[in-house]
Amino acid sequence: MAAPSPKHDVFQAIADPTRRSLLRLLEEQELPVTVISSHYPISRTAVSKHLRILTEAGLVKERKVGRETRYRMEPEPLLELKRWLDHYERFWENKLAALKRFVEE
Known part of the structure; x- marks a missing residue:
């Protein structure tokens, strides 16, 4: 049986x-929503909604520690984004090469 697809994709x-x-913020450490919320000028509820979207996309994992839920970044799904960008990198390289030729002429 295949795993269900996420509600939100990485993009x-x-x-x-x-x-x-x-x-x-979460790439180096696991934090509870109370600490995460202190870094933003938005409500804790708004931060929780953002965390839910990131969790549904697989970019954030949550873990219960007592009564507290802690969040950490999960980088694996970013590989999908990297592969997509890698495909278009050749266009950037062509433009930079053309700019270099133009400047050197």
Whole structure:
């Protein structure tokens, strides 16, 4: 039986700047929502919604510690994004090579 597909994909999840910031915050450490919320000028409820979207996309994992839920980044799903960007990198390389030729002429 195949695993159910996530409610949100990686591209949707990282489209929001707050969620990208949350990923940066969680890349080095596991934190509870109370600590995470202290880094943002939005409500704890709003932070929880962002964390839920990141969790549904597989970019954040949650773990219960007593009565507290702690969150940490899960980088594996970002490989999908990297593969997609790698495909288009050749266009950037071509543009940079053309710019270099133009500047050197």
